[in-house]
Amino acid sequence: MPELQSTQPEHEQPHIVELVLQAKKALQQGQELCLHASAVSAASAQTAVDVLALDAQVRWMSEAVLDQLKLAAQVAKSIEQKRSELERQAEEWDHIRNQRTDALDAVLESLGTQSVPPEFHTVSADTSPFGSQNNSDDEQEERRPQDDTTPFGPPQPSTSPRMSPTDTIRNRSPALRRQQRRDQRRADRSKWKTLRDFVNERAIEDLLDTIEKERLELDDTLETTSDYPESLLKTIGAIKEMVPVEVPLPSFSDILSSQETTSIKMAEELESLVHHYHNMSNALHDFEAGEEFHEEDMQGMSQDAGALPVIISELESSMNTIEGFHEKLLTAKTAAQEHLEVHRRTLTDLDELGEIMTDLLEQQQNVEYESIEQLSYLHEHLRPLEELHHKYTSYKYAYSKLILELARRTQYREAAQRIVANMTAQLDAMAEEERLLRADFQAEHGQYIPEDFCLYVENPPNRWTVSTWNDEPLETLPVIENDLIEEAKQRTAGMEAAISTSQSL
Template sequence: MASPPPGQPHLVSLVLQSKKALQHGEQLCSKVNSLSNASAQCSVDVLALDAKVKWITEAVLEQLKLAANVAKSIEHKRAQLDKQVKAWDAVRSQRTEALDNILESLGAQLVPPGFHQTSSGSSLFGSQHSIDGKNGNEMFNAQQSPSATVRDNSFDRHGKNADRTKWKTLRDFVDEGAIENVLDTLESDRTRLDDIMASTYDYPETLSAAISSIRESLPSSSDVPSIEDILNAQQQPSELMARHLSSLTSHYEQMADALKESEAGEIFGEEDLQDMNRDTEELPSIMAELEEQAFSIEGAHQQLVTAKTAAQERLTAQSMTLNDLDELGEIMSDMLQKQQDVENACQELLDGLQQQLLVVEDLHHRFIQYQTSFKKLLVEIGRRRQYREAAEKIVEGMISQLRAMTEGQLYSFHSDRFLRIVTEGVIMFSEERQVREDFNAEHGLHIPEDICLCIENPPTRWEVVPREGDMRESLPEVESDLLAQAKEKLAAVDVSSAGAESV
């Protein structure tokens, strides 16, 4: 075998370098081939895991939509309940304001002392029918009056009150304590209604927060890399490595053949040796490119491995999400039941509050009737005074006629006039009694018993009695048959006397 030119490597060295490069290239290609196969399997696993994750994600999203509907349903029910409560508050405001107004009006209506200072046993407060704690049908009870009437020193002996600032008002005869009890009960139940409603105020917000938390925990589509892009990224380096390996194989075969020919005695020229050296010197750059492509393929494979790990982690995390979803389902079930219980309790309270508003409205109407009846009472008292004066004149006329008759003043006695006076008195008395009965029937229930006790009195009845100092005349009894016999005989005597006078 000829020696190489000075400065040129030996042919055997070139063959060894070529062989070493080929072996290393084969190792890289074999490794890359294994990585490619593993990448293919890994991509299948990633796609399968991702499909599971997507399926679970879609199922979770559907459940979250239902949960969101539940939250909206609870919020809608709460809004309806709030609307009912606000409507009730508006009615309460109107009715309590109307009650306050009529009470102020009662406080401005003066009651003359003579209307209530006629009895030491009459009461000033709570004299109307008191509110019954059980049914609320009665507003006041005269028997439960907390205080007795206190006579006012300003009431003079003529029954006139010069200082009206000390007069009582219609409101003094109202049971303020009973009214306060009604309003306090109303406010207490209203506060209890707020407390019950407040127990579910945060339900919609709590559900929305839980839904958002679960939704945010779900993986997004951008979390999964493109498998196709990764596999395509491996394809080009693999083809390039295959070409390089083919070049390494061809170069090694050429170098091996050249070594055999050299050993057989063939001598290569300087130009051939230079070509061989030049080709061998290119081996490091080829190997570097092979390693670079192998590294690129390995990187793509690592991407797939990372994607598989991430997909597995997402799938594992989905199990926790499903647990959260199950827990959310139980919470929603409890919330719905609690909300229903709250609605039932609130509706029951609202029904009771509506009944209490009817009591307030009834108080308002009854106080209006009370005020109206009192005004009519004032007019009625004036009318009765006129009746009393008229009745007294009639009685005085009857007494004067009787006195004229008994004193022998027959010229002053007129039987027709006397009869007319008596008839007029009887008719007036009968009409007055009926008028009083009608008034008491219409207004008596609306006026406190302590105001004007005389209002239920019937008209004064009169009777004729002997004059002071005289005794009722005492006469013997005469039987009716004796009286008739005497009248007959007197009549016969009168007839005989008349006949004799005519003869």
């Protein structure tokens, strides 16, 4: 407000009426300033209450938002733990599969090192992919049984497809020829087939391909939720960054205390203005009543009037101070309202996050069910691998047993043939002795016996042969070399434990 000052020259004192008007105007200005300051003070008090209420709401909502974010973080952690458990089970299955496949590979590699003599396998016209194969006479003879120990000469011609043990013993030359051809083939064992050649590896590859395909399907299933925890945590972090940072509130006690002190000061200054106005009003009444004022009195009143602008300036300064306090409170209120508005938007984001988490949990649950089902199928596929391992381990063991069994049968056949050979030699000797006895009898007495007596007395003795029961074909057995027999003995000795372990698996 403009300062109040006298317009009279220094040598001329202002009129008392003018002084009264100045006092009255100053009082009105002071009252207006005090009334405005009082209103601002009251508004400041209400603003302080509003700020406290808003701050309480902001704090409560901040805690609620942070609590919700903690729950969301726990949901993300739960999803990650479930995924980790499923991945752990998948890795455990991978470990078991590697064990099974390594064991199966080891058995197959072992089968590939075990040679099979050509006599152990034949190709017929029905099963050969090359159609009918005409065997030569030598090859047909090769499949016939022979005995290298036969001590007899050239074989007897025979049109019968069957051979008796005595025929086998006597037919030495064809056996020698067959043995020579067999020895030539055995000389190069690198051309022999192995036990692995009789394994259906295509079926094994198909099984492994099926297992690998389903394993990749499990990876695809797990991959659908691989980014869920990270995505959820990023969303949580973004919402957390939106939570307003706590702003230090002004000291309400200091503001209100300073405001009260300023108000008291303004009241005192207003009271001085009132007192000055009353004095000037009384002086005007006295002047109007005919009282004359001395020069000193007028100078005193003029000096009091000159102090009025200073008082008004102090009142204005005090009012500005109170308004400054009010502005601080309004700033705090605005900040609290902005924080509250941010929280409202955050709550909306939390609602959306809740819907997202519900969808994620449902999808994770579906993935978990599907993964467990796929893992169950994968574990079922491990059983055929175990069965194949046991089958081929038993196959290897049975082949060694087959070698030993054929060797035992060969020993049996050779023993039987020796008995037949001895018996045949004895019968031949007896027949020769009988022939000589009959010849001596005929030479000594035949000339005296009538020709029509006992015509059969001149018959030679019967020659005897020993044959198989009911003329069955002689059993055909392959010739197994001694090193193969010894190898089979060593293999069977070390495979008993492996068979037991495979069966326990």
